[in-house]
Amino acid sequence: MTKAAGPGPVRARTGDGAHPRRDRHGRRPAARPPPAQRPRPGPGRGDRPGAPGAVRPLLAPLRAFDAAAGLLRDLAGRGWTIVLASSASGRDLEVMRRVLDADDVIDAATRADDVDASKPAPDLVRSALTKVGAGPGEAVFVGDTPWDVKAAARVGVPCVAVLSGGFGEAVLRSAGAVEVHADAARLLSGLDRSILAAPAAPGRRRVGPGQVEVAP
Template sequence: MRYPVVLFDLDGTLIDSGPIIMASMRHASVTVLGQEPDEERVRAAIGGPGLIAQMRDLDPDRVDELVEVYRAHNEPLHATLESFEGVFDMLAELDRRGHRLGIVTAKRVATVRLALDRFPLLDDLTEVLVGAEDTERHKPEPDPVLEALRRLGAAPGDAAYVGDSPFDIRAAKAAGVLAVAVGWGGIHPDERLAAEEPDALVHEPGEILDLV
């Protein structure tokens, strides 16, 4: 096996959460600021340093209120989440082959748990979870990926990181792991992902099996 460790982003990579993220960002902006957010600007920031940074971009003076309203709207929507077709089959096959799997995300661990409650198999198949509170610096910095490797006792050369955003690709490359971009997330267009020069850009979960 070329890469014994395979780490994954969560939103837009394993779960189809783009729609609920966008709905909650719009709700927070309209409720708190009384205005529609710039959708393209919001999409471009998803997968980056995290929710607080996104809200600071909307209005630096009302970050706490924006975050509170967003979370109150977003957390119940996790009960409606769907996974991407073929993703869980791919994870199960990686597990069967003996790969060690993990999640590295900008979400708080408590919010990730809402998704894991929705998809218990995802919890069963992954060995490590690194969330927003686990590192001081966040994607696109390499720290979250490196923290996952530290917990697993693994070297960067033995690992791949799979994600749907430019921030994921940058973090993977900075950490020295195989950078795999996925084109099924529905948040970031292929051309933006390709501009980051990932080691691979895939459009079907099964393609990951051939890479690792």
């Protein structure tokens, strides 16, 4: 969220790649067993909690969205306070922040332990606002799922959505998103035309790109 920007903009690569349709003898390859049936590697240095190698299996499949860190730094430069409204556990959040590599502009973050219910419940958004002493009229949430949009709306915070979560523009707008952008890079390039162009001054609330009105 910005003064309170949205969930950690980090994605996971999943899947093991496509199997060939048939081998050179015309036979289909055998299906891989489900994860529970696969042999587990023996214990090693990276299996101990806190061991240097322990984070490597988590870091390897993650990478930040293109322009995600740049977006947060640009928003911070415009005067926004950056809060990651994440429902990740403490250790997972640590890994995601390391991958995102934008801690120099992140003022606070939420995690699963902070709330009783995750999105679309509004608990995480409320927690994010509380951490930085912001009111709903001062905040904009950036998310990529209908649950992000609905959680923000339940607190009265507008949500700018991006398509990185796999949901289409119509779904996100139907949930209440005030803007929808293709990705973080497109949002960054169009910030001057966005509700995120500049934070509203104290005592005012944002009603559109570059527009504020006195809060009731």
